[in-house]
Amino acid sequence: MIVKIVIGFIAGIISGLFASGGGLILVPAYVYIIKMSEEKARATSILSILPMVIISSIFYFKFDNIDWWLGLKCAIGGLVGGAIGAKLLKKISPKILKLMFIIFLAYSAIRLLFF
Incomplete structure (x- = not known):
């Protein structure tokens, strides 16, 4: 459980900083650390990215960067x-x-x- 939260935390920071969507971190992490199939990792990363995108967008909006x-x-x-x-x-x-x-x-x- 902790490993999964840490993966999400790292992906969230990278997504917020670089607007990468987090998939560049999540898909490899799901495949190689969590041992998930690549197909399932891609699909799960889309779901995981949604909250990151929403919160990052709120902050980008606050800073008038959109x-x-x-x-x-x-x-x-x-x-x-x-x-x-x-x-x-x-x-x-x-x-x-x-x-x-x-x-x-x-x-x-x-x-x-x-x-």
């Missing part, structure tokens, strides 16, 4: 993309999903380092 027009436009795309992504989770093999996630993480790391 571009509402841009956020709303992206949210519309996010609703559609999220539904498609959730459906694709069942159709793509775990090995391919893992490879896609690794490529995404590597790309993100390279962008952070060099751009």
